[in-house]
Amino acid sequence: MSEPLLQIEDLAVRFRTDEGAVRAVDGVSLSVERGEVVAVVGESGSGKSVTGMTLMGLTRGPNAEISGSARLDGRELLTMSNRELRAVRGNDIAMVFQDPMSSLNPVYRVGDQIVEQIRTHQQLSRQQAMARAVELMERVGVPRAAERLRSYPHEFSGGMRQRVMIAMALSCSPKLLIADEPTTALDVTIQAQILEELRQLRSETNAGIILVTHDLAVVADIADRVVVMYSGRVVEQGTLDELFYDPQHPYTWGLLGSITRVDSDRSARLPAIDGMPPSLLAPPPGCHFQPRCPHAFERCGEVPELSPRTPDSPGHLDRCWLEVERKRTLRLVDGQIGLAAPVRA
Amino acid sequence: MSESGLPEQGPGALLAVDHLRVLFPVKAGLIIDRTVSRVHAVDDVSLSIGTGETLGVVGESGCGKTTLIRALVRLIKATSGQIHFRDLDITAASRRQLLPVRREMQMVFQDPQASLNPRKRIRQILATPLALRGLPRAEIEAESRRLLDRVGLRPEHLGRFPHEFSGGQRQRIGIARALAMQPKLILLDEPVSALDVSIQAQVINLLDDLKEDLGLSYLFVAHDLSVVRHVSDRIAVMYLGKVMELSPAAELYTKPMHPYTQALLDAIPIPDPAENRKRVRTVVTGEVPSPIDPPDGCRFASRCRHASDICRTVEPPLTRYANGHLAACHHPQNVSAAELAAAVRSPLSPTSAGEQLPTLAA
Numbered sequence: 216m217s218e219p220l221l222q223i224e225d226l227a228v229r230f231r232t233d234e235g236a237v238r239a240v241d242g243v244s245l246s247v248e249r250g251e252v253v254a255v256v257g258e259s260g261s262g263k264s265v266t267g268m269t270l271m272g273l274t275r276g277p278n279a280e281i282s283g284s285a286r287l288d289g290r291e292l293l294t295m296s297n298r299e300l301r302a303v304r305g306n307d308i309a310m311v312f313q314d315p316m317s318s319l320n321p322v323y324r325v326g327d328q329i330v331e332q333i334r335t336h337q338q339l340s341r342q343q344a345m346a347r348a349v350e351l352m353e354r355v356g357v358p359r360a361a362e363r364l365r366s367y368p369h370e371f372s373g374g375m376r377q378r379v380m381i382a383m384a385l386s387c388s389p390k391l392l393i394a395d396e397p398t399t400a401l402d403v404t405i406q407a408q409i410l411e412e413l414r415q416l417r418s419e420t421n422a423g424i425i426l427v428t429h430d431l432a433v434v435a436d437i438a439d440r441v442v443v444m445y446s447g448r449v450v451e452q453g454t455l456d457e458l459f460y461d462p463q464h465p466y467t468w469g470l471l472g473s474i475t476r477v478d479s480d481r482s483a484r485l486p487a488i489d490g491m492p493p494s495l496l497a498p499p500p501g502c503h504f505q506p507r508c509p510h511a512f513e514r515c516g517e518v519p520e521l522s523p524r525t526p527d528s529p530g531h532l533d534r535c536w537l538e539v540e541r542k543r544t545l546r547l548v549d550g551q552i553g554l555a556a557p558v559r560a
Numbered sequence: 561m562s563e564s565g566l567p568e569q570g571p572g573a574l575l576a577v578d579h580l581r582v583l584f585p586v587k588a589g590l591i592i593d594r595t596v597s598r599v600h601a602v603d604d605v606s607l608s609i610g611t612g613e614t615l616g617v618v619g620e621s622g623c624g625k626t627t628l629i630r631a632l633v634r635l636i637k638a639t640s641g642q643i644h645f646r647d648l649d650i651t652a653a654s655r656r657q658l659l660p661v662r663r664e665m666q667m668v669f670q671d672p673q674a675s676l677n678p679r680k681r682i683r684q685i686l687a688t689p690l691a692l693r694g695l696p697r698a699e700i701e702a703e704s705r706r707l708l709d710r711v712g713l714r715p716e717h718l719g720r721f722p723h724e725f726s727g728g729q730r731q732r733i734g735i736a737r738a739l740a741m742q743p744k745l746i747l748l749d750e751p752v753s754a755l756d757v758s759i760q761a762q763v764i765n766l767l768d769d770l771k772e773d774l775g776l777s778y779l780f781v782a783h784d785l786s787v788v789r790h791v792s793d794r795i796a797v798m799y800l801g802k803v804m805e806l807s808p809a810a811e812l813y814t815k816p817m818h819p820y821t822q823a824l825l826d827a828i829p830i831p832d833p834a835e836n837r838k839r840v841r842t843v844v845t846g847e848v849p850s851p852i853d854p855p856d857g858c859r860f861a862s863r864c865r866h867a868s869d870i871c872r873t874v875e876p877p878l879t880r881y882a883n884g885h886l887a888a889c890h891h892p893q894n895v896s897a898a899e900l901a902a903a904v905r906s907p908l909s910p911t912s913a914g915e916q917l918p919t920l921a922a
Contacts, residue, residue, distance in 0.1 A: 258756040259727075372847055373621075402620035402783060407827035407843045429757060432786075435836050436829035455833045473761035477786035477813065477828045478835065484768065485790070487761035491726055 241447035257444035309384035313396035315376035326364030374405035453531035472553025486553035580641035603801035604910035616792030666738035672730030728759035874914035
């Protein structure tokens with residue numbers, strides 16, 4: 216088996232703060248193949264964005280400690296010099312951020328911003344780069360592209376700005392695209408259009424895509440594999456179907472159970488996960504989900520390894536001490552996957 | 561309600577809105593501000609909320625749902641139309657006349673961070689409305705504790721500042737503050753959209769419990785159709801300042817009549833991979849037109865697959881079908897010939913709408 220496009224092993228990111236070290240990412244391993252969409256799912260503070268940003272070298276700084284390994288096509292990203300990284304960033308890896316308003320420079324024309332990126336990485340004249348920018352804008356569905364290049368970001372709607380961001384990300388045909396909540400700030404009809412763009416991009420360029428999101432419905436729509444993060448750790452990962460139909464970690468059950476669905480009637484109550492995620496300054500010992508988990512027992516005081524626990528699917532990993540067969544009955548709440556309400560002391 | 565004479569807005573209505581318009585002037589000019597045009601934020605909207613009912617209002621950004629809610633609590637002045645609260649016309653009521661109404665009609669905002677004063681402790685945040693309610697000072701502390709308990713927070717939280725809470729907890733405080741006035745109707749403006757999914761579920765459950773225990777009515781404004789489905793009895797779909805469809809909650813999803821509603825539903829991914837693969841979806845192209853110069857005729861016509869000549873020239877009336885299902889469309893979907901024959905023009909229709917009732921698309 217050849218090496219995957221991206222291989223992250225045991226990535227840890229710690230930030231020093233006045234109150235102590237924040238373990239934002241705590242031993243994350245995952246891989247992305249060419250042409251694959253890997254969704255990284257989790258709530259705010261789960262470390263999903265920090266993982267993406269670390270790959271781009273955006274978390275480097277005097278107060279950050281980064282360890283582990285992240286190889287893109289066999290090249291180590293974490294130890295690369297800033298100079299080497301600049302050649303990779305925007306060229307081999309590109310990123311689309313959540314808020315298209317604050318990620319475009321408001322005082323430069325949109326076209327100039329795309330051209331700048333193209334000319335940083337490719338030996339093209341201004342005219343050639345401009346032509347390429349028009350091509351890219353048309354490619355992501357911006358009407359009257361040549362004219363719109365002369366506009367400033369504030370003249371674009373949210374959906375159009377996100378298209379500009381995607382056009383910019385595509386400008387150097389990246390091998391890996393990191394999309395950090397690319398549709399969260401957008402309306403549903405526009406979200407559907409942007410997801411369609413990502414889908415096309417994947418099939419046309421065979422790029423690998425990391426989709427960071429908290430929206431499981433978006434995941435079900437576009438991802439091939441899913442990585443669930445909680446409190447800095449990966450708690451479960453598997454194919455889309457493994458994760459939705461045979462979820463192994465109680466946190467995943469809770470996530471799946473607590474979403475409202477447009478295709479089903481109102482049920483009496485949503486099986487919500489009680490409590491809140493732990494502080495990253497002083498996470499609980501053992502499994503980080505243990506304080507909120509109704510099925511926790513003594514062994515949960517030890518940290519479970521991320522390993523395959525289902526006999527029939529070796530690629531499906533999770534971090535939970537419970538036995539597989541027991542989990543398959545525990546996770547059913549009123550006949551549906553969900554997390555039973557914890558017993559309050 | 562007698563003077564409105566609208567059969568869809570029976571006398572049981574707690575809040576009734578008749579032909580409400582909110583237009584914002586767009587000013588230009590060097591020395592004198594001239595009104596050059598107007599933004600049609602809410603353009604002839606009529607709806608009502610019954611006692612104990614939850615009316616969901618959905619739509620994309622810019623459809624006027626937030627303006628609507630703000631006009632209802634009189635944070636924005638209506639350009640024309642009437643708002644009745646319990647048969648009392650509050651459209652032009654003075655501050656003094658509004659006081660008793662405001663007590664019964666409270667609001668919960670989208671961003672709990674921005675809607676709580678960062679320099680006040682929770683004790684003060686809750687004491688203000690309680691004192692306004694006329695509660696003796698000695699009872700305020702006990703009542704504040706009771707309110708916090710009601711929304712699932714602990715009494716020791718009274719001494720804390722808003723920044724010491726998570727988003728979900730802050731939203732609970734916002735809800736406690738609204739409850740402090742013992743309202744009958746709570747207007748919720750995207751109350752869960754800023755929260756994480758698992759926290760969203762907690763807040764939705766809380767709202768459900770409160771409604772049941774206290775007999776509240778809600779106007780629930782959101783852009784997320786799946787959340788709205790979960791909480792609402794009836795749902796109004798808005799687009800560019802107009803109501804496109806108004807339907808009993810479940811029926812909107814099984815039998816969407818307006819192509820815009822269909823487009824919204826199609827756009828929403830379902831959190832189930834197999835269902836998603838099975839689904840045939842049409843992605844609606846284009847973007848919402850400008851509300852400054854909204855199109856003649858149907859406002860959705862420029863993006864609609866079914867649009868014909870009449871859609872571009874004549875504004876469709878809100879037509880009433882079985883089950884009190886209303887849709888403003890010349891070519892409604894999922895409607896049988898018999899249902900179409902029995903349909904009548906609803907008095908909730910905008911005054912500018914045409915008279916002609918819909919026909920099936922050719």
